[in-house]
Amino acid sequence: MMDGSKPKVSTKSKRRQRAPNAPPTGEAMFAQRAVKSLAETLYQDLHKSIVAMDILPGTPLSENEIAAAMGVSRTPVREAILRLSDEKLVEVVPKSGTFVARIPVSALPAAQIARRALEIETTCAAARRATKEDIVALRDIISRQYAIVETGDNSDYHVVDDELHAKIAEIARLGSLWDMVQQVKTQIDRCRKLTLHDPGRKSFVTVQHEKVVDAIEAGDEELASQRMWDHIMGLQLDLPSMVQEYPNYFIPDMDLTAT
Amino acid sequence: MMDGSKPKVSTKSKRRQRAPNAPPTGEAMFAQRAVKSLAETLYQDLHKSIVAMDILPGTPLSENEIAAAMGVSRTPVREAILRLSDEKLVEVVPKSGTFVARIPVSALPAAQIARRALEIETTCAAARRATKEDIVALRDIISRQYAIVETGDNSDYHVVDDELHAKIAEIARLGSLWDMVQQVKTQIDRCRKLTLHDPGRKSFVTVQHEKVVDAIEAGDEELASQRMWDHIMGLQLDLPSMVQEYPNYFIPDMDLTAT
DNA sequence: CGGTTTTAACTTGTATATTAGATATTGCGA
DNA sequence: TCGCAATATCTAATATACAAGTTAAAACCG
Structure with missing residues (x-):
């Protein structure tokens, strides 16, 4: 690399110099990440x-x-x-x-609590802000849920479920709260995969969703958040038996006999 | 790579084989991460x-x-x-x-809301669970805060502030919620660095802390969470003027005139 | 001199090589 | 047979090398 065959005079060393505190100006900023x-x-x-x-x-x-x-x-x-x-x-x-x-056992009750707190907040805000168009969008999601319940196709239900919660957060202009919920929810989701699901539950859950949307449409914060609370608390994991059945899947970092 | 000069007979190929679903057994698991x-x-x-x-x-x-x-x-x-x-x-x-x-402007109100929701939850649980030893620990932190207020040393106050909130979460057995709060709090903390702080504020905040601890000691969930709410909501950022003063530091992804 | 094209130097993304630590197997000695 | 030490081979951690894309300054042209 030490050769002297530089084409011309050394080009003054410093070339591209971006001003300090200069946010990117190029077009790459707007690229839609075409290639992951x-x-x-x-x-x-x-x-x-x-x-x-x-x-x-x-x-x-x-x-x-x-x-x-x-x-x-x-x-x-x-x-x-x-x-x-x-x-x-x-x-x-x-x-x-x-x-x-x-799965750290202690994370599961905490996740449930965090989720509840965040989604209640989201639901209240949504009840305050929802427009007619928002309600239409919500009901569309619910009708798709009913369709899935009919077919009995298990795999896609939770995707549409998440979609509803995400839409509520979007309406509340609190999308970032849903991002947080998704994070804490992962360990709970993993647990749920360990248990068989009551086939009638999906239908029941969809009705709960519908009641929440009804309350949002009515602009009744109190009722909407109460119903969301019930919906979220409806999912109860039987931790002790799960940990007993699959001890290798858990980190027993909490006393299960206590609260 | 296609050479046939293997030293001896290939040593039965498979040597170290870890059983499937075998969590790590070695001592490295317990190493305290001596070297970061x-x-x-x-x-x-x-x-x-x-x-x-x-x-x-x-x-x-x-x-x-x-x-x-x-x-x-x-x-x-x-x-x-x-x-x-x-x-x-x-x-x-x-x-x-x-x-x-x-800093995404839209993230700031959301962060405030999320923090409030999570810390209220934490405070309630702490009021339910706190033991005498817990209260001693909390009061110790507060006395250290008062000490810092006396000296007027600005730099360390927020560290002890965080310590108090972390301890409350620990008492509530909801440490993971504090982890979440810390995450959402970062953008707010960055904003706060942009504004001059009322020197009397630290003293005021410490009194708020003390009142929260009083309520926790009394086991009064309602009062404790109310006081925590006041404490958290006491921090109001003047977003419009901040964004106007430092436009390059923000992503204006929200209409500031609206709610 | 102004606008366009060229181009070289910068960027991150990915691939490969090296280093240092952990551990299951092996072999040895009692 | 059991305990123990040696070691081979696995691992992740770091270093280096290369590729693909972006961009700002230089070169060119009118």
């Missing part, structure tokens, strides 16, 4: 698999294996795993191994 | 600098520059930046640059 990075894709895939309990807690995840299996290098795999580690979906043990995270 | 990884250190440093507004929104962050300055490779720097990106503290524009994130 490999790391992003891998992250989404792994996230989905872990939350769906397709990969069970405790399962070793090898960066090398995944990289080889997906035909990419370790770097994007690693970046995906680090993100999952921040979300407590994998446990990285330095120099030793990476494992699908076991 | 470079990535972790860099993350903490950058996080601190950004939240303290030592690095202003819009400032370009070059992975190469940081790596060179710290005498490490790009890899740990990159991992730190990716984490900050997940927390919305930096904006990464692919193939273009990385910048200290501007």
Whole structure:
């Protein structure tokens, strides 16, 4: 590199210099992320698999294996795993191994409480702000839920369920609260995959949804939040028996006999 | 790679084989993370600098520059930046640059609401569970706050402030809620750095803290949460004037004239 | 001199190589 | 057979190298 064959005079060394405190000006800022990075894709895939309990807690995840299996290098795999580690979906043990995270028992009641608090707030705000168009959108989602209940197709119900909650948050202009709910909800979702679901429950839940929307339409904050409360509290996990049945999937960091 | 010069007979290929669904058994699991990884250190440093507004929104962050300055490779720097990106503290524009994130205006009211909801929940639970020892610990923190108020040392007050809220969450056995609060609080904290603080305010806040603790000691959920509400709502940011004064530090993704 | 094109230097994204630590197996000695 | 030490081979952590894309300044042209 020390050769003297520079085409002309050395071009004054400093070329591109961005002014300090200059936000990006180029067009890349507006790109719609047409191509997801490999790391992003891998992250989404792994996230989905872990939350769906397709990969069970405790399962070793090898960066090398995944990289080889997906035909990419370790770097994007690693970046995906680090993100999952921040979300407590994998446990990285330095120099030793990476494992699908076991579910910390203590996180489950806390998650339920946090979710309840956030969704109540969201529901109240939605009841205050909802327009006629918003109500139409909500009822559309509910009708799609009823359609799924009819067909009995299990897989898609929770997606539309989430869609409703997301829409309520959007109406409340509190989308970021729904993002938080989604985060805390993941461990609960993983638990739910461990239990068989009452087939009549989906119908029951949809009716609950409808009642919430009724109250939002009426602008009755109190009633709407009460109904949302009932809806969320309706999901009760039998922790002790679950932990007993699948001890390897949990971190028993809480006394289950206590409150 | 196709050579046939394997040293001996291939040693039965499979050696170390970890049983499926086997959580880690080694001692590394219990290591107290004696040595923080470079990535972790860099993350903490950058996080601190950004939240303290030592690095202003819009400032370009070059992975190469940081790596060179710290005498490490790009890899740990990159991992730190990716984490900050997940927390919305930096904006990464692919193939273009990385910048200290501007503050999304819409996130601020939402953060306030989320924080309020979570801390109310925490305070109620703490009022139910607090023991005599817990109250002693809380009062100790408050006395340290008063000490800081006396000296007028600005820098450490917010640390002890956070300590109190963290302790309340710990008493409530809802530490994870405090973790969530800390996350949403960061953008608010960055804003607060932009405004001069009333020197009498610290004293006022400490009195509020004391009143909250009084209510917790009395086991009065209602009163405690009411006082916590007042305490949290006492912090009002004058968004319009802040955005006007520092337009480059904000993303104006919300109509400030509306509610 | 103004507008356009070229181009080189900068960016992050990904791939590969090296390093250092953890651990299950192995082999040895009692 | 049991306990223990040696070691091979796994792991994640870090370093380096390369590729693909962006952008601002320089070169060119009118």
